[in-house]
Amino acid sequence: MKITVHTIISVCCADFATTEINVLGSFTDENEALKCFEKQRQEELQRAEEWGWEIYSNDECYYEAGEDGNFNNNFGMLHWYREEIDLSNIIKGE
Secondary structure, three states: OEEEEEEEEEEEEOOOOOOEEEEEEEEOOHHHHHHHHHHHHHHHHHHHHHHOOEEEEEOOOEEEEEOOOOOOOOEEEEEEEEEEEEOHHHHHOO
16 A cells, blocks of 8 residues: 655855754645645745745745845745655555
8 A cells, every 4th residue: 555745945145144953744645735835835935025035936845035146045935845755565564
């Protein structure tokens, strides 16, 4: 038996503060993962507008924004990671 696990990860550093890395959730239900990702994406878009950040990527599984410039400390990132896990060996006890 195989399942797909959807993990939503957020990384942010605003105003040269400490970089925060948060696992917002791990889901086996893709719709629940989508709700989590979209909710956080809206927050990230608001942050980018508030801070005047440039949006570098905004697709279905990845969002990134930050101050213009290479290796800048002010940024936000959101990533939807999918991984298929085979449970057959776990269920058999191997």
